[in-house]
Amino acid sequence: MTPAIEVSGLVKIFGDVPVLDGVNLSAPAHQVTCLIGPSGSGKSTLLRCMAMLERQDAGSIQIDGQPLSIAGQHARKGDLRSRIGMVFQQFNLWPHMTALGNVAEALRTVRRQPRRKAEDRAMAELEKVGLAERAHLYPRQLSGGQQQRVAIARALALDPQLMLFDEPTSALDPELTGEVLNVMRRLATSGMSMVVVSHEIGFVASVAGHVAFLDRGKIVVSGSPEEVFAKPRHPRLTQFLETYIDREASQLIA
Numbered sequence: 001m002t003p004a005i006e007v008s009g010l011v012k013i014f015g016d017v018p019v020l021d022g023v024n025l026s027a028p029a030h031q032v033t034c035l036i037g038p039s040g041s042g043k044s045t046l047l048r049c050m051a052m053l054e055r056q057d058a059g060s061i062q063i064d065g066q067p068l069s070i071a072g073q074h075a076r077k078g079d080l081r082s083r084i085g086m087v088f089q090q091f092n093l094w095p096h097m098t099a100l101g102n103v104a105e106a107l108r109t110v111r112r113q114p115r116r117k118a119e120d121r122a123m124a125e126l127e128k129v130g131l132a133e134r135a136h137l138y139p140r141q142l143s144g145g146q147q148q149r150v151a152i153a154r155a156l157a158l159d160p161q162l163m164l165f166d167e168p169t170s171a172l173d174p175e176l177t178g179e180v181l182n183v184m185r186r187l188a189t190s191g192m193s194m195v196v197v198s199h200e201i202g203f204v205a206s207v208a209g210h211v212a213f214l215d216r217g218k219i220v221v222s223g224s225p226e227e228v229f230a231k232p233r234h235p236r237l238t239q240f241l242e243t244y245i246d247r248e249a250s251q252l253i254a
């Protein structure tokens, strides 16, 4: 099957530091691919290149078999970019619009839908993330978990064929993390192709079809969760789990 997104020989240099140093990654369609790795290893940069928010210095990216970008240029940016939904650590909602307004506005500006149609669709998406009753509240009136669910609804309203999540729960208190992960679990079960940067090791181990461990700009271990977390582990992965993942979470894959 054609991968949802395929990255070949990706290099990204900031200043004179190669932050991505020849990354190859093939994210299977209709599965969750999780990117894990220490702080500064290049996970967000890789995701941002996939979302065309950064331009790589070498290498290529294909989405559903079509070139998204090659070094130095982006191909048919509007068309292909609109097939990718992205959810960030900070929810990036428009503060002066209600939850419904945030989702509908995306449909109006990106899909050029008339107000009524956009609002109907927005309400349907908010229902799916359990927020229909809060549709008329503003971001400041919602919890962080609810705001992130609005951000997910906003991305899904545009009918993406691939969803990218950059540490979607790391700005949330632990009790709000679960509600966002549950929405992501349901999305995964529906067959959405997803690439997720996450430190939630329980989620990674239970939901991912494919895991890639990045270290210093390279993927040093990749495979199914069973393969990646099997013992004996790659020493850098062991060190990462000891340093970044709390003991309780590490026990999930012990």
Ligand SMILES: Nc1ncnc2c1ncn2[C@@H]1O[C@H](COP(=O)(O)OP(=O)(O)OP(=O)(O)O)[C@@H](O)[C@H]1O
Pocket (backbone or CB within 6 Å): 014, 015, 019, 037, 038, 039, 040, 041, 042, 043, 044, 045, 046
């Ligand atoms: N726009 C930029 N300009 C210069 N350096 C950058 C830029 N963006 C990222 N970097 C650097 O690139 C490296 C990789 O950053 P990146 O955010 O991709 O790592 P990460 O693995 O996502 O880390 P974290 O888990 O802490 O979010 C870091 O050293 C970072 O300081």
